[in-house]
Amino acid sequence: MLAAVKQNDAASREQLARLEDDIRQQDVILAGYEKDNEQLRSEMKQLRATNKANEERMFHENHKLKTEVANLRSLIFAHLLLVSQFVLYSQTFSIKF
Numbered sequence: 001m002l003a004a005v006k007q008n009d010a011a012s013r014e015q016l017a018r019l020e021d022d023i024r025q026q027d028v029i030l031a032g033y034e035k036d037n038e039q040l041r042s043e044m045k046q047l048r049a050t051n052k053a054n055e056e057r058m059f060h061e062n063h064k065l066k067t068e069v070a071n072l073r074s075l076i077f078a079h080l081l082l083v084s085q086f087v088l089y090s091q092t093f094s095i096k097f
């Protein structure tokens with residue numbers, strides 16, 4: 001009977017040792033996941049900041065281009081108005097080119 005208790009006790013110690021080893025392995029795996037998670041969070045934060053800066057830059061560039069287009073349209077309109085006045089003037093006074 002004592003031999004059975006010792007054998008059972010040895011089996012329990014062996015199971016406990018395996019469980020402790022499993023726990024250590026899981027702790028290592030968990031630490032790896034936590035490290036990867038922190039790296040990904042940092043990368044995501046950096047990408048968000050870069051994206052925001054790009055959006056602001058594109059907004060300002062878009063505004064600049066819209067202003068430039070409006071100015072060019074005004075110049076074209078002024079040029080066409082001047083040309084049409086010149087044509088009318090030349091027709092009025094029968095000026096040949």
